[in-house]
Amino acid sequence: MTPAALRVLEAAGRLFYERGIHAVGVDLIAAEAGVTKKTLYDRFGSKEQVVADYLADRDERWRAFLGRHLAAAPPAAAARVLAVFDAARAWSDEHGPRGCGMVNAHAEISDPAHPAHPIITGQKRWMLALFTDLAAEIAPDGAGRLGPALMLLHEGALVAHGLAVFPDPIRHAREQARALVTAAGDAAARR
Amino acid sequence: MTPAALRVLEAAGRLFYERGIHAVGVDLIAAEAGVTKKTLYDRFGSKEQVVADYLADRDERWRAFLGRHLAAAPPAAAARVLAVFDAARAWSDEHGPRGCGMVNAHAEISDPAHPAHPIITGQKRWMLALFTDLAAEIAPDGAGRLGPALMLLHEGALVAHGLAVFPDPIRHAREQARALVTAAGDAAARR
DNA sequence: CCGTCAATATACCGATCTGTATAGTGAGCG
DNA sequence: CGCTCACTATACAGATCGGTATATTGACGG
Numbered sequence: 001m002t003p004a005a006l007r008v009l010e011a012a013g014r015l016f017y018e019r020g021i022h023a024v025g026v027d028l029i030a031a032e033a034g035v036t037k038k039t040l041y042d043r044f045g046s047k048e049q050v051v052a053d054y055l056a057d058r059d060e061r062w063r064a065f066l067g068r069h070l071a072a073a074p075p076a077a078a079a080r081v082l083a084v085f086d087a088a089r090a091w092s093d094e095h096g097p098r099g100c101g102m103v104n105a106h107a108e109i110s111d112p113a114h115p116a117h118p119i120i121t122g123q124k125r126w127m128l129a130l131f132t133d134l135a136a137e138i139a140p141d142g143a144g145r146l147g148p149a150l151m152l153l154h155e156g157a158l159v160a161h162g163l164a165v166f167p168d169p170i171r172h173a174r175e176q177a178r179a180l181v182t183a184a185g186d187a188a189a190r191r
Numbered sequence: 192m193t194p195a196a197l198r199v200l201e202a203a204g205r206l207f208y209e210r211g212i213h214a215v216g217v218d219l220i221a222a223e224a225g226v227t228k229k230t231l232y233d234r235f236g237s238k239e240q241v242v243a244d245y246l247a248d249r250d251e252r253w254r255a256f257l258g259r260h261l262a263a264a265p266p267a268a269a270a271r272v273l274a275v276f277d278a279a280r281a282w283s284d285e286h287g288p289r290g291c292g293m294v295n296a297h298a299e300i301s302d303p304a305h306p307a308h309p310i311i312t313g314q315k316r317w318m319l320a321l322f323t324d325l326a327a328e329i330a331p332d333g334a335g336r337l338g339p340a341l342m343l344l345h346e347g348a349l350v351a352h353g354l355a356v357f358p359d360p361i362r363h364a365r366e367q368a369r370a371l372v373t374a375a376g377d378a379a380a381r382r
Numbered sequence: 383c384c385g386t387c388a389a390t391a392t393a394c395c396g397a398t399c400t401g402t403a404t405a406g407t408g409a410g411c412g
Numbered sequence: 413c414g415c416t417c418a419c420t421a422t423a424c425a426g427a428t429c430g431g432t433a434t435a436t437t438g439a440c441g442g
Contacts, residue, residue, distance in 0.1 A: 022213035104298035156347030165315040
């Protein structure tokens, strides 16, 4: 990845997230990156590919960001669930309040053949697997319900945060998640 | 609202929801509606206004649809909460699996001055008020937590449904909502 | 019967869109 | 030295974008 390509990815990431994918043209991306369109097309080949690389980069950053938060959290599964919500809040503090970039991109990309599609669904599947794995540590026979429930709270928190319909939805979701995992943990301990 | 304007609104609603707002041009809307662009601009004045009217129409239809489901539900608040999730599933069965049209539109409209903005946030505020009112009937002193919790589950269910990351997220959300309202009702009864 | 009005058909405007073509510059490297 | 390669500058192509102009038709109501 050449320096110019990195600047394109940085500019595209900022502009796509803040204004939406279809609302941002390649001329603007190139100008903001301080790069000619020729260079952009030499490196990426098409706008579609810039979009896909933007989402893949964002996915990679989020997984690393979350990984650092999980590494700093206590080893107990319940605490790690809460660490996911803490990471989500810290991420949105850093990266802006427009909700989940994957969900926003999915709203603009209807074609399932678009190269961005597997990246979006891949991240969501990965997050569901993470929640389900943590749920299995807390209540092995209830993971099929607890995992999706945590996923729903997480997705709901991100979209509610983006819509700004009520204050601090991620904190609300974290509290609900805490109640769910403690209840599931207590029920598993009684068995 | 003239017959041609109604056809424009029908075509715009279908195309905007299926393909996204920026991906659909006014020429296509006019062609699909069997209407000339002149007529479209005589009736709506701008594409922005077509977008706003599309969302206002969708909002109105959803509230009426939900109202019919609530009218058919038992009067108990807990049952009415579940009826909201049942309505969401029936709605998505009828109107397509691409998630919430308001959330998708919000992902494409970054400008807060866009005429569609108050319609989107208005529907979400209305839904939160509905959930909070129902929560207050179930547990008067816990409505400030139960209402947003139900909202998070509902929003999460819609986005998860759109992303199709796991099967039947609305049913999952309904089950979680049932657990929440029964727990809150039991706690309120013990006091 | 005449004016209003919703609608048609068609052509056009300037701007912007993604993408390409041509020519040239400068640094690193064998 | 000479080749490669990342990059710049500029211009352009063809399509589509939102929006407008002109002229016409047909129905309906006072």
